[in-house]
Amino acid sequence: MTQTESVAPLFRAGDRVRVREAYPIGHVRTPYYIRGKSGVIERFCGAYPNPEELAYARPGLPKQPLYRVRFRQADVWEDYRGKDEDTVDIEIYQHWLQP
Amino acid sequence: MPALFSSFFAGALPMKTFRGVHDIGGLPADELVPSEHDYALWEKRVDALMVLLSRKNLMTVDELRRNIESLGADAYDKMGYYERWIYAITQTLIQRGVITIDELGSRIADVQARVDDAN
Numbered sequence: 001m002t003q004t005e006s007v008a009p010l011f012r013a014g015d016r017v018r019v020r021e022a023y024p025i026g027h028v029r030t031p032y033y034i035r036g037k038s039g040v041i042e043r044f045c046g047a048y049p050n051p052e053e054l055a056y057a058r059p060g061l062p063k064q065p066l067y068r069v070r071f072r073q074a075d076v077w078e079d080y081r082g083k084d085e086d087t088v089d090i091e092i093y094q095h096w097l098q099p
Numbered sequence: 100m101p102a103l104f105s106s107f108f109a110g111a112l113p114m115k116t117f118r119g120v121h122d123i124g125g126l127p128a129d130e131l132v133p134s135e136h137d138y139a140l141w142e143k144r145v146d147a148l149m150v151l152l153s154r155k156n157l158m159t160v161d162e163l164r165r166n167i168e169s170l171g172a173d174a175y176d177k178m179g180y181y182e183r184w185i186y187a188i189t190q191t192l193i194q195r196g197v198i199t200i201d202e203l204g205s206r207i208a209d210v211q212a213r214v215d216d217a218n
Contacts, residue, residue: 023117027165033125055165
């Protein structure tokens with residue numbers, strides 16, 4: 001496998017996605033509080049070696065597409081009392097996202 | 100993951116409770132008091148060491164993070180930022196075989212003896 005090989009991007013800006021609701025042991029780069037929540041792809045950020053593999057001194061290849069995903073705060077927190085239009089952006093690797 | 104693994108350990112791990120000690124987004128916390136402070140010389144040296152090890156491909160920032168996250172909750176809370184860093188750098192270099200525990204122990208003893216002599 002070469003340094004340049006990447007997993008094909010599955011999503012585009014504007015696509016609705018759901019973060020996988022998984023709780024594995026190990027170095028996980030997806031925050032706990034966002035797992036299982038739904039948001040919208042804000043942008044494609046490029047493809048990078050998977051940090052969850054790099055953390056164990058493995059090459060992390062092929063590169064994983066990374067996206068900035070926008071979530072409504074009201075969708076993230078059950079008791080959110082702020083404005084309805086408030087959002088939070090989180091950068092999430094593709095293997096943590098589902099259509 | 101092999102099917103045997105997942106079925107054998109079914110029930111061993113509570114499904115929704117594995118949360119890293121560092122992964123605190125959304126949890127209740129004490130009031131945050133922002134303050135400016137200078138870095139001690141040793142802290143700057145730890146930062147420089149990380150830069151050098153990264154450039155020489157002897158470790159990644161991801162290994163740094165993983166080893167910091169593997170601290171127990173009590174140690175994680177009590178240790179300062181760069182104390183966590185030097186702990187994680189040391190762990191990584193041992194894991195990669197860059198240094199041995201024995202080399203590290205001998206060197207710490209040398210430094211301790213030097214400090215004791217000076218006092």
